[in-house]
Amino acid sequence: MMERRLWREGSLGIAGKVWQTNWIYLLLICALAAVGYVALYTAAGGSSEPYAQKQLIRFGIGLVLMIALAMTDIRIIAKWSWPLYVVGIILLLVVARYGHVGKGAQRWIAIGGFQLQPSELMKICLVLALAHWFHRASYERVGKLLFLVPPTLAVLLPVGLILKEPNLGTAVITGAIGAAIFLAAGVRWWKFVIVIAALGAALPIAYHHLHDYQRQRILTFMHPERDPLGTGYNIIQSKIALGSGGMYGRGFLNGSQGNLDFLPEKQTDFIFDLIAEQFGLVGSLSVLFLLLLIVLGGMLIALRCRHQFGRLVALGISVDLFLYVFVNIAMVMGAIPVGGVPLPLISYGGSVLITAMLAFGILMSVHVHRDVEFPESNAWPPP
């Protein structure tokens, strides 16, 4: 009891913070990274070059960043929410103006040999900003329609910019994260019903404005045989790789589909196929279970947190992670259209790994600072 009060005062020392760190969660993250190492090792046909070794170094850097963030006072992070949001928007504008164009989309900016994908960063910034907004809101105020206008705009602005890149998959995920936070903050059910109905009505119009290649993807998804050599080819080959794993898999380094280059970009978006092919249902279900534990671990951190900001941040980040996993795995199964969404910590790639580690760092900071006294300002905006 004594200890608790001290934390509320905000004088949690470094030793106390280490003591409060969620070591089990850290262990789960390391386990996931280990799965990623094995998968990338097999993607290179049984070699740590060129993927696994590099990714491990990136993970090491990410781990340092993550722990540093975990030790950072959540109230400082909260204070920086909106400035970070503005930075995220500026980065998205920069990408729209000067970004690197790859595969018909403008998604990256190069910062000293490092390809930064601002839309990934933006999702975290949006979570922080929305959490900060709703943290200030009393139960009654959330019911006011006018109070919901600024956060709605805060969601629509980045979603619009990401759509323009164009990156339909990330835009949808960003919107969904926003919706999850609105839901958890206590926005009334009927408002969601209206928004969903409006979206349904807007869908045909939106389809009309899609890029040709996006329309092609959706059509290909509905009729894979239309394009058996392009996108359809990937889906067919991905399903074969996944399905041929059977119950126990074909054994370590024995996957024919992966090894024989049937799968394009197997080290990134289609990495789950390699696991499924080599380790079968047992292996792929284990990985799926591990991912579920990490997602639910985030939810648990949210539920145990004593302040609204931390709760909403933890929920937003864990929903983001969940959506990543769902979209990627459903995609390799051929259950939803191919969207270019990687599997966090398993897929090869620096930008996604680092942003995921940053997100985990914030999540862990929420855990460490779950009991701190958080100033609850009711001065602005007026009720």
Place this chain on the structure above:
Amino acid sequence: MKREIMRSGIFTRRALLVAGAEIGIFGLLGARLYKMQVVDGAKYTAMARGNSVSIRLLPASRGRIFDRFGAEVAGNRQNWRALLMVEQTNDTDSVLDAFSKLVALSDSERSRIIRELHTHQRYVPVMLRDFLTWDQMALIEVNAPDLPGVLIDVGATRIYPKSELLAHVVGYVGPPHDQDVKSDPTLSMPGMRVGRTGVEAFNDIALRGHAGAQQLEVNAVGRVIRELDRQEGTPGTDIGLSIDTMLQQAVTDRLDGLSASAVVMDPRNGEVLAMVSQPGFDPSLFDAGVSNTQWQSWMNDPRKPLVNKAAAGLYPPGSTFKTVTAMAAMTSGAVGPNDTIFCPGHYDLGNARFYCWKKGGHGPLDMRGGLKNSCDVFFYNAALRTGIGPLAAMANRFGIGVDDGMDIANVPPGLMPTKAWRLKQKKPWALGDTVISGIGQGFILTSPLQLATLASRVATGRAVGPHVARHRDGVIQQGTAAEDWPEMSLSEHHFTTIREGMWDVVNAQHGTAPTARLKLPGVQMAGKTGSAQVVRIGRAARERGFNSMNLPWALRPHALFIGFAPYDAPRYALAIVVEHGNAGADVAGPLARDIMTDALTLDPAGRDTPLAPKPTAQITIPPVRAS
């Protein structure tokens, strides 16, 4: 504090809801993993075993092209060829060696094959040799065990049954270039062709159709176990042309031996019935690739056989343009239909003297007389009074210097100069430029196709556009009925004046082109001659008593003629350009008479014209032979 409890209560309830949904969706993912890996696992394992599924493209047959009466003018012929399926062989070098022992491969063929082996995706076969003879095929079949991955296949070659006759209209196809393959990967299939000129190029995408694909289950050594799936392609669109091959042949015969072109149109709807450019070439030579000697002989021929002079040959229209000047002058009010202008044989503008073709001058002439006599001085005056702006605008309305929308490839818009155009060249517009524009000299450039359009529009007063595609897959195209084209909205009285002047040119006493008079009873042609100078003839030369026939061939003026018939109810309009043919009346006039006579006697536009072609003969590719 109470509020905080309420808020956290809502959060807890809803977060648990989200978590529940997440668990549920993870459950669904797990269930689907179970379904795919355990329930359907055997199926996928079979597909995966030994490289599993092989996808092969089934090229669509290229759409055929028919003439007005359903005769095939471009079609496909089957031929046998040897392909190499890269995924079925481990050692392409030894297969190539073994193959070349049976069928000799030249060095260039070999290097092409090796290049394609490196650039093609693995499921796209590489062509080893096209056009196999029966003996070669037998030899390959017998030695099949030594040739893993080699298979005999049916390919299609483009054939042009009418050979040279329609080469310029229909165009030809050739092997795809690298940038074509980039835009459509199915073009990397062996034997695919891309339209390069004419109708073939303009309608290339429609003619190509869509490739199908088959998914084959293949075992570890590449043997085909069975076909898993087959999606037939869509054959290309068949196109029916407005061209009448018989008339085309007749016109070609008339122009034989000349470097000339002629267009015959239906002036009521713009359908091109014949479009001839002489000399021609055999378009089927392009399908397999043109030999260097053949190419050189074409390139060195001053008569340019590969150029479609009817659509892409650009010439000053000469006096045929006076019809446009007349309409512009009357419409702007600069020269009324009954105003007279005196021709003393020359026209002076400052220090410059512009001559009439008639040395002594024509004396006083009205509009009809000016056209009848093709008086240069009359139209110098008319152009100057009208001004280049209204003149150019009228020329554009008659299709000169603008894109008419002709539906074959590589049709230039020609040139109708304006002050703005001249300024872009950093030169001021001179009044002298307006003067000579009035008689179709100077900067103006038109094609025979545009001149035939001009004749059509004068004849009917409708803004018809020329076109050759009459129907696609049997569906009649927009623009084949007169009602599809708008009226020109110009004075009918002015049109009558111009038509009467053109009637005079051919039929009146002392008209400029009595050579074009038809010998058919009761049918008269109206027309206008033209001679387009290639080199400027100076004052000194004129005073010496200049005769352009003394010039070398390449410096003689082009001979032109435009006309339409029957005069009272026009069914045919034509334009003829004989390169370096000298005077329009002497050379183009008789040709016009003969060609118009052919058109009227064959009467393609009047005959009952079936619209639907014969049903498409689909080339069926047999299932791939298990090697």
